[in-house]
Amino acid sequence: MAGNTINVTLKVWRQADKNARGAFASYSVKNISTDASFLEMLDVVNTGLEKEDKDPIVFDHDCREGICGMCGAVVNGVAHGPQSATTLCQLHMRKFKDGETIVLEPWRSAAFPVIKDLAVDRTAFDRIIEAGGFISVKTGQAPDAHAVAVPKIKADAAMDAASCIGCGACVAACPNASASLFTAAKVTQFAKLPQGDPERRSRVVAMVEQMDHEGFGSCSKHYECEAACPKEIKVENITNMNREYMRALVTRD
Amino acid sequence: MLDAKIPDGPMAEKWTRHKFNMKLVNPANKRKFNVIVVGTGLAGASAAASLSEMGYHVKSFCFQDSPRRAHSIAAQGGINAAKNYPNDGDSVHRLFYDTVKGGDYRSREANVHRLAEVSVNIIDQCVAQGVPFAREYGGYLDNRSFGGAQVSRTFYARGQTGQQLLLGAYSALMKESARGNVELFTRREMLDLIVVEGRTVGIVTRNLITGQIESHTADAVILATGGYGNVFYLSTNAMGSNVTAAWRAHRRGAYFANPCYTQIHPTCIPVHGDFQSKLTLMSESLRNDGRIWVPRNEGDTRRPSEIPEEERNYYLEEKYPSFGNLVPRDVASRNAKEWCDKGFGVGATKTAVYLDFRDAIARDGEDTIRAKYGNLFDMYERIVDDNPYQTPMMIYPAVHYTMGGLWVDYNLMSNLDGLHVLGEANFSDHGANRLGASALMQGLADGYFVIPYTLGDYIAKAGPAGIGTDHPEVKRVEEEVTGRIDKLVNSKGKKTVDEFHRELGLIMWDKCGMARNEAGLKEALQKIPELRAEFHENVNVTGSPGTFNQVLERAGRVSDFLEFSEVMVRDALHRGESCGGHFREESQTDEGEAKRNDDEYCHVSAWEFNGVDKEPTLHKEPLTFEEVALTQRSYK
Numbered sequence: 001m002a003g004n005t006i007n008v009t010l011k012v013w014r015q016a017d018k019n020a021r022g023a024f025a026s027y028s029v030k031n032i033s034t035d036a037s038f039l040e041m042l043d044v045v046n047t048g049l050e051k052e053d054k055d056p057i058v059f060d061h062d063c064r065e066g067i068c069g070m071c072g073a074v075v076n077g078v079a080h081g082p083q084s085a086t087t088l089c090q091l092h093m094r095k096f097k098d099g100e101t102i103v104l105e106p107w108r109s110a111a112f113p114v115i116k117d118l119a120v121d122r123t124a125f126d127r128i129i130e131a132g133g134f135i136s137v138k139t140g141q142a143p144d145a146h147a148v149a150v151p152k153i154k155a156d157a158a159m160d161a162a163s164c165i166g167c168g169a170c171v172a173a174c175p176n177a178s179a180s181l182f183t184a185a186k187v188t189q190f191a192k193l194p195q196g197d198p199e200r201r202s203r204v205v206a207m208v209e210q211m212d213h214e215g216f217g218s219c220s221k222h223y224e225c226e227a228a229c230p231k232e233i234k235v236e237n238i239t240n241m242n243r244e245y246m247r248a249l250v251t252r253d
Numbered sequence: 254m255l256d257a258k259i260p261d262g263p264m265a266e267k268w269t270r271h272k273f274n275m276k277l278v279n280p281a282n283k284r285k286f287n288v289i290v291v292g293t294g295l296a297g298a299s300a301a302a303s304l305s306e307m308g309y310h311v312k313s314f315c316f317q318d319s320p321r322r323a324h325s326i327a328a329q330g331g332i333n334a335a336k337n338y339p340n341d342g343d344s345v346h347r348l349f350y351d352t353v354k355g356g357d358y359r360s361r362e363a364n365v366h367r368l369a370e371v372s373v374n375i376i377d378q379c380v381a382q383g384v385p386f387a388r389e390y391g392g393y394l395d396n397r398s399f400g401g402a403q404v405s406r407t408f409y410a411r412g413q414t415g416q417q418l419l420l421g422a423y424s425a426l427m428k429e430s431a432r433g434n435v436e437l438f439t440r441r442e443m444l445d446l447i448v449v450e451g452r453t454v455g456i457v458t459r460n461l462i463t464g465q466i467e468s469h470t471a472d473a474v475i476l477a478t479g480g481y482g483n484v485f486y487l488s489t490n491a492m493g494s495n496v497t498a499a500w501r502a503h504r505r506g507a508y509f510a511n512p513c514y515t516q517i518h519p520t521c522i523p524v525h526g527d528f529q530s531k532l533t534l535m536s537e538s539l540r541n542d543g544r545i546w547v548p549r550n551e552g553d554t555r556r557p558s559e560i561p562e563e564e565r566n567y568y569l570e571e572k573y574p575s576f577g578n579l580v581p582r583d584v585a586s587r588n589a590k591e592w593c594d595k596g597f598g599v600g601a602t603k604t605a606v607y608l609d610f611r612d613a614i615a616r617d618g619e620d621t622i623r624a625k626y627g628n629l630f631d632m633y634e635r636i637v638d639d640n641p642y643q644t645p646m647m648i649y650p651a652v653h654y655t656m657g658g659l660w661v662d663y664n665l666m667s668n669l670d671g672l673h674v675l676g677e678a679n680f681s682d683h684g685a686n687r688l689g690a691s692a693l694m695q696g697l698a699d700g701y702f703v704i705p706y707t708l709g710d711y712i713a714k715a716g717p718a719g720i721g722t723d724h725p726e727v728k729r730v731e732e733e734v735t736g737r738i739d740k741l742v743n744s745k746g747k748k749t750v751d752e753f754h755r756e757l758g759l760i761m762w763d764k765c766g767m768a769r770n771e772a773g774l775k776e777a778l779q780k781i782p783e784l785r786a787e788f789h790e791n792v793n794v795t796g797s798p799g800t801f802n803q804v805l806e807r808a809g810r811v812s813d814f815l816e817f818s819e820v821m822v823r824d825a826l827h828r829g830e831s832c833g834g835h836f837r838e839e840s841q842t843d844e845g846e847a848k849r850n851d852d853e854y855c856h857v858s859a860w861e862f863n864g865v866d867k868e869p870t871l872h873k874e875p876l877t878f879e880e881v882a883l884t885q886r887s888y889k
């Protein structure tokens with residue numbers, strides 16, 4: 001623990017509501033501990049604003065442990081900021097230099113309208129899941145957990161895909177604002193498991209259709225999503241989803 | 254007298270018999286009934302999905318932007334179930350026994366037995382949903398021993414078990430939402446409960462984006478709103494976790510049970526600055542391989558690597574030779590505090606102890622340790638900027654879980670008709686101390702396998718409530734809510750909401766934290782009302798109520814914590830014994846362990862609200878132990 005402090009200038013996107021025109025506002029942040037997390041730095045800025053009776057910066061967050069997927073903003077042009085495999089809440093001020101100017105913007109995508117300042121509406125992700133991101137088993141219907149063995153390699157691959165936290169950074173990073181990485185991760189999780197098999201084809205078709213319907217762009221293989229993803233979800237998932245989709249178009253469930 | 258409505262019959266048959274004796278709602282009639290479920294964590298999401306599958310019309314609420322983000326998502330370690338797949342002697346009875354004992358004989362036996370019974374169904378359900386639990390090479394599920402259990406009954410999905418279980422429950426919920434049978438209300442905060450003639454018929458919520466105050470009525474209400482650990486300000490809970498829903502129900506008549514039972518988790522990253530907003534848990538599984546120590550010399554400032562073996566005090570191994578570093582959470586936490594209080598703490602603030610992997614790495618190799626704990630080591634390094642493969646981790650206990658909660662009977666219904674409480678928000682199954690990997694189990698047991706039965710029985714007997722949102726009581730409660738919000742916004746004081754929250758947290762941590770005594774608790778009872786009064790005069794809530802206003806959200810929650818904390822302290826003061834996570838300094842054994850007083854305190858303390866500055870009334874539910882004999886816990 002170094003225990004140093006730095007000064008930074010923040011340029012933050014401020015937008016009163018969905019329909020308002022936003023603009024950048026500047027704040028100088030003095031003597032911030034390098035051990036503070038990025039969101040704790042924002043807390044300090046907000047306390048200052050509250051003390052001046054001004055409206056603090058709205059930003060979404062909850063767990064502050066990199067798992068709920070609630071936080072996220074574009075930091076100097078990079079979704080979730082400079083540290084790889086790290087959510088905004090897990091980024092620490094030691095990753096910034098004394099005197100640096102930090103530009104902070106919300107996710108930008110037509111399918112994620114800004115609600116206020118850095119908070120955006122990501123309910124489109126919920127609707128993609130609603131379209132097919134589940135296995136239709138009712139409570140009580142399940143057989144014994146050991147009724148079907150699942151090869152470890154498949155279970156591990158399903159787990160890799162399932163670690164997506166639904167933060168939306170992949171969309172924010174994509175030049176086309178595609179939701180392919182998010183959608184593909186869920187499609188792959190279930191495609192790897194025997195339990196997901198009965199609805200395998202209808203699921204991928206419905207989810208892809210919903211993704212298009214929400215106004216997300218299509219994937220043109222820039223792969224910025226993978227670089228931005230805090231959970232290191234791999235673009236192979238997208239290849240897999242495309243394969244699943246093509247196959248499904250030929251033979252539906 | 255509080256009636257827990259425990260069914261008759263032998264312990265192992267109570268639930269089966271009860272299921273048979275309960276009334277059923279005709280399948281065609283279910284769709285005529287509306288159920289409100291507040292909370293989309295494991296308990297709420299599983300309940301909402303299951304009830305909808307059965308045919309009830311469900312409205313589901315959470316304050317996050319998506320149901321998938323409920324605090325359950327953060328659970329790391331695992332979920333218990335009495336499957337006995339490893340063939341190592343586990344059984345429903347053993348899980349039941351361990352839970353009752355682990356809870357220091359302050360839970361209700363019948364509830365715990367049911368929990369152990371349905372635990373096996375949970376794993377089946379989750380696997381069928383596509384939850385990717387860890388598996389062995391043969392393709393079958395892997396189990397580990399957790400939190401000192403002597404059998405391996407914990408199922409896990411890497412270090413993200415809560416996430417995977419919640420995503421499973423969330424997918425079930427979204428499946429029902431797609432059918433149109435569940436209506437989702439996200440970014441909504443429940444701010445009050447509507448009770449008409451003793452029956453709970455609805456809730457008042459605030460739309461967190463527009464500020465709109467809205468009401469919803471139904472035939473039954475379920476609260477699954479999580480725990481109140483954030484009363485301490487710093488805890489491992491998510492920032493938004495709060496007591497508001499439970500507290501507002503309490504103010505409308507629901508009893509609050511055992512509020513003083515809080516769990517302090519021994520392995521968390523220590524506090525490192527006054528800007529600190531939350532504490533991060535390092536999974537308990539680390540204690541399987543890490544050794545806990547402090548220097549033998551007080552105030553030793555050498556780097557840990559320079560301290561020779563004979564000058565290291567592995568205090569848990571010395572004091573508890575048979576359990577060593579794996580003693581239960583409350584015991585591990587208290588011992589860490591004791592050594593730090595005596596001046597042996599390490600790190601810049603001297604409030605930390607070492608958790609050292611040197612010997613495990615020497616024994617098993619760095620790769621093995623990385624395979625087991627890589628995620629956790631990375632997280633530690635990201636936060637602390639220290640490499641735990643080379644230097645020992647520094648840890649300190651932090652508030653983690655709250656065993657207390659709204660009082661419920663065997664059917665998970667509170668003393669208010671129609672108000673059911675599930676998951677961490679109720680008090681029922683963990684007594685005075687929760688065992689690791691048992692909260693996830695309880696949340697899903699309540700939601701998937703208990704409430705679908707008991708709610709039906711309630712609805713079948715109570716019939717439709719027939720109250721619409723135009724009912725005068727609904728309007729009256731809405732006005733109260735608006736009045737409270739206006740009062741907060743108009744206070745226009747000088748201090749921020751967080752300043753008050755931090756101050757409250759310090760009072761609670763000092764006086765009602767890991768160790769409590771009469772003088773300290775009485776001091777807290779003096780200070781809390783003063784702080785509360787100051788809050789209402791001097792808080793500054795910026796912005797207007799009709800907007801997305803996060804300061805106002807926090808102000809409402811802190812305002813409720815400032816009321817709730819008082820009954821928590823009162824409960825701690827009343828309970829003059831030590832049990833589980835509640836340690837009264839006046840009541841300890843010669844060796845400094847928690848000493849229960851079964852003659853006087855073998856009961857649930859359920860508090861009834863009488864007004865903010867009035868003393869609450871205590872109701873006692875006596876606890877009887879038929880199956881597990883009351884003994885002094887010992888981990889020597």
Ligand SMILES: Cc1cc2nc3c(=O)[nH]c(=O)nc-3n(C[C@H](O)[C@H](O)[C@H](O)COP(=O)(O)OP(=O)(O)OC[C@H]3O[C@@H](n4cnc5c(N)ncnc54)[C@H](O)[C@@H]3O)c2cc1C
Nearest residue numbers: 292293294295296316325330331443479676677690692693
């Ligand atoms: C870091 C951490 C690790 C843990 N690890 C484990 C583990 O390994 N094993 C284990 O068994 N347990 C573990 N626990 C404990 C366990 O995660 C929780 O006890 C459990 O998940 C609680 O689930 P719940 O459904 O009761 O509530 P929560 O998951 O807390 O959900 C509460 C819900 O209520 C909603 N809500 C709350 N208030 C309101 C309101 N006023 N209006 C509207 N909505 C509201 C929230 O939006 C949310 O949806 C851990 C806890 C923490 C903090």
Ligand code: SF4
Nearest residue numbers: 164165167168170229
């Ligand atoms: S794929 Fe990665 S970036 Fe996209 S939502 Fe999931 S976790 Fe976030």
Ligand code: FES
Nearest residue numbers: 062064069071089
């Ligand atoms: S706040 Fe939960 S992931 Fe960042």
